[in-house]
Amino acid sequence: MTPVFRFAPSPNGLLHLGHAYSALVNFDMARAAGGRFLLRIEDIDTARCTPELEARMLEDLRWLGLEWEEPVRRQSEHFADYRAALETLADAGLAYRSAMSRADIRRFVEAYEAEGAIWPRDPDGAPLFPGRGQEDGSDEGGVWRLDVTAAHDHLGQKADLGWMEQGAGPGGETGWQVGDPAIWGDFVLARRDTPTSYHLSVVVDDALQGVTHVVRGRDLFAATSAHVLLEELLGLPRPIYRHHDLVMDDEGGRKLSKSRGDTALAALREAGMSPSDIRRMVGLPATL
Numbered sequence: 001m002t003p004v005f006r007f008a009p010s011p012n013g014l015l016h017l018g019h020a021y022s023a024l025v026n027f028d029m030a031r032a033a034g035g036r037f038l039l040r041i042e043d044i045d046t047a048r049c050t051p052e053l054e055a056r057m058l059e060d061l062r063w064l065g066l067e068w069e070e071p072v073r074r075q076s077e078h079f080a081d082y083r084a085a086l087e088t089l090a091d092a093g094l095a096y097r098s099a100m101s102r103a104d105i106r107r108f109v110e111a112y113e114a115e116g117a118i119w120p121r122d123p124d125g126a127p128l129f130p131g132r133g134q135e136d137g138s139d140e141g142g143v144w145r146l147d148v149t150a151a152h153d154h155l156g157q158k159a160d161l162g163w164m165e166q167g168a169g170p171g172g173e174t175g176w177q178v179g180d181p182a183i184w185g186d187f188v189l190a191r192r193d194t195p196t197s198y199h200l201s202v203v204v205d206d207a208l209q210g211v212t213h214v215v216r217g218r219d220l221f222a223a224t225s226a227h228v229l230l231e232e233l234l235g236l237p238r239p240i241y242r243h244h245d246l247v248m249d250d251e252g253g254r255k256l257s258k259s260r261g262d263t264a265l266a267a268l269r270e271a272g273m274s275p276s277d278i279r280r281m282v283g284l285p286a287t288l
Helices: 017-032 051-064 079-091 102-113 148-158 198-208 223-234 265-270 275-281
Strands: 004-007 036-041 095-098 143-146 162-165 175-178 188-191 213-217 240-244
Touching: 004 017, 004 213, 017 036, 017 051, 017 213, 017 240, 017 265, 017 275, 051 265, 051 275, 079 095, 079 143, 079 188, 079 198, 079 223, 148 223, 162 223, 188 198, 198 223, 265 275
Parallel strands: 004 036, 162 240, 213 240
Antiparallel strands: 095 143, 143 188, 162 175
């Protein structure tokens, strides 16, 4: 089987050194393995993702020396694929509409914690959804969520929620990993204003594009638990996962943000940096 790698940025800001590192690692690994390298535009947020930002992003990637297969897959052109996956889950009784807004959840958690207890958070620090029992019974909610408890019951003992980790998680986790989707609670599959979520769209895209190796930042290690659950429920192939180091800010305490203009590739290029300089800055050989 020919290995297939992908880089999947969102055009909602300028690419920075962290993006360059992930893109170059995928590109280098694909070339070393005699595999394919794909570029995917993750633009489900049609309000923040713009054609102008996409054009600047493509310019940066070409300047780095990256080449990819055409046509490029843009998520905004494939909402029907994600809708079909959502309908599969809903028809199986595994997805439900939720009427609770983010503000509703915040108020619920604040009332709970006012009594001195601590409400559980997901790996990103957001409060877990309180669950279907806190809904008003409405089927008109604007958010679709996965019923994680029902999903586990549906899969039963046959569930295969593991993945091969060729990189390392935040705690050095490597090798065979067993996913724990419960850490995300009943996570979002779609919203009224965005007809899919990152979790749902990424697993559908990887399967449709035949991606065999998902190489991405260590900050997405925990998300893999949600992804392998969706892959199992939808009968999708399981790629090999490799989570790499993050490029941190000058203080070393935070990963780079698109709001940091001084690490934007466009700014570095305008300052006279070369693609080889960028490779050295992120710890890669100047040439493959």
